[in-house]
Amino acid sequence: MATVLFAKNSAKAKSEENEKSEVIAMSHNGVNYQEIINNPITIPEIRIHTKIDNTFYRESVIAFREGTPNNNTYNRFFDGRNYEGGLTRDAYLLSDDKELVIKSINYSEDTKIPLGLKTNKNNTPFEISIFSLEAVPENVSIYIHDKLNNSYTNVINNTFTIVLNEGTYNDRFEITFSKQNVLHTETISIRDFIVFENKTQSQLEIVNPKRLNINKVMLYDVSGKEILNKTINTSKDKTVISTKHLSAGMYIVSIKITDNQTLNKKVIISGN
Template identity: 25%
Template sequence: LNGESQLIQTTGSDLEVTSSGLLEKDQQGTADLYTYNYLSSPVGVSNITSNNNSYTLPDVMRNGTLPASPNNITFLTSGYDGSVSGTNISIADYWIWKFANQPDDDYTAWQHVRSTGTLLAGEGYTMKGPGSGGISDDQNYAFLGKPNNADITLNITAGNDYLVGNPYPSAIDAEQFILDNGSQIAGSGATTGTLYFWEHWGGGSHNLSEYLGGYGTYNLSGGTPSATLGTNDPDVGTGGTPLKTPGRYIPVGQGFFVIGESTGTINFNNGQRVFQKEGANSVFMEANPNGNETFVPGRSVTPIDNSDADTRMKIRLGFNSANTLRRQLLLTVDENASLNIDWGYDGALYESQIDDLYWMIEGEKYTIQGTNEILTETVLPLGVHTSSEGMNVITIDNLENVPANFEIYVYDKELEIYHDLQDSDYEFYMPGGEYLERLFIVFNPEVLGIDDNELTTALNIHYLNEIESIVLVNPANKTIKSIEMFNVLGQSIYSIDVETNSDYAEYKVSNLSTGTYILQIKTVNGDTLPKKVWVEKM
């Protein structure tokens, strides 16, 4: 099968057990010496007695550096580095592992396959590149064997993880795979309805502590890229490798994780198979930014693909942390979802970075949230943690099918501030630690009751850059006790006891640096009104 050619066998079609031919299908992984690929084979050992056969990697995997004449890969059984000699490649088999129905979050449960261990049809495996290029370069591999076909099942236990993979020489529909493995299918083992795709985007080392990577996520609400290194200034753009977002169609040879919701079986079948070229909706999740994927973290436009138009409202939020970690969250409006945990529509956080942002649903952490509607009273809690103090940013990455003038706010409970994300990014200082009740996404700047404060309508306070002054407008002649100004670190930089009920006053505060500040008014009755202002050094 050359290029994007694929073999489709539909439901009810047969592959004669006595077939003795071979099928060859190419797929690319990263060439980098230190970077993992998550792979699976579309073929098994060729014989005339059975189909969907188990295999070792030397049985089915070839060096495809010269696509017209693939040759054997040398699997090195000692050492940690692959190598290249002309057009020949060697792979260090130390890095070939699988995770077949093992306890969640148990790193010691990885099973060493090497070049001699057996893999079942439908299982995924890890492998590093031969060193024929860098993290952004491709190494072509050829799979050669008897094509897998029809039903393929793997046993899974509730609460366990399984590294599986597309077992066919064609793309598969992730949504159909999710539905076929849902709790509503009698006799089958239910997964959680979310798929996790590893992307190893940096590190340059074999040391686990130096790996840089994360999991892209896909379910019935859509996909999100893995977290990555970037910058806490979205105007500068990310400093890490552009990421790929998992799409609806899973390419040939792609490995991914599922989580067991109940004990039973994972099912692949011909009803999931489709012809889909790799592109925006079918993304091979290797660490190569040179493919057709057009989404890059940061403000972007939606890739246009009319063949699979998704008309649902989607809001993609970006988080740029003090330590330059970047996470994207997805909110999708779908009639089958709710504000509670919904199977197949809410995607749990699979790995936690040193800094991270996540939806909080029923006390659990999620990167994808589905809801059936967004009302003016809708409140969506966020959780956030950072390993050290500093400035963080929440931004709108992308809006899909969102009406014009749609309001989206961050509510900061600690500062009692609503910030309009449609107007600008929200920058906030935070000490290191975890905060599960500070930040919320809302769609009405009155929903959490801040505007019940009488001062909100009775007073207006702002900073006028032209005259470098705090301006107080007090038409109700409230008696003001004090005015205080804080920087984003929470430090008081200006304070004055005023004891005035004047309807208008100006207070000179000069020599301020450009940035965000908090003004806080206190009345003689003890009421307070915070107000975020922007200072522009003139």
């Protein structure tokens, strides 16, 4: 390990003009520590403020760190946990299902960072905007992607506003730096699945003829409230979910597949 050497008020560091103390960082093993002190590295940061229920703000920070091992996993040396997870209304970043206040990434346009929102009451407004950008390149765009309706809001000069009912929304929203994943070579759409209610069996059926990998299935009512969130991680040709506990009405089925792509389909549940 390299050692940092300091000389304070030594004969070598002493000024002939005054007796003020000086600190000189010496070079060692080819590392110029004086240069590091004089020219510290600035880490680009995006500070996002979420105004919750017109009452208080929660801050989330995205740091551009080139040494980040993996954008899609939690790393305790690079990321900051949300230790106030007991709040009944909150906003936070997510990685490996851990709530974060700081997420470090190695920036690329196709990076996606899950954004969690939760509330303990109906009709809770959330307003999300950029509070500050520190050393972030001017060509970087920042969007809030609502995967339920596939809308993108550029929040650099705008505010993303939504009203949510009671619930935890960990799979609906994400922060992106482009409006689509330009790396997709094969387009996958909801038309690759057949989604319907089997009224006789009182179950929702998702037919998967291409045997694509399904990570999660979420179910929302027409107000956007999450009714079901089920991790399945399967590529079976059919997935079945009971609808016996559901009231009659229109629902939105969200299917999360590889690369966090989400596909939506409206279905009518009979409520038998």
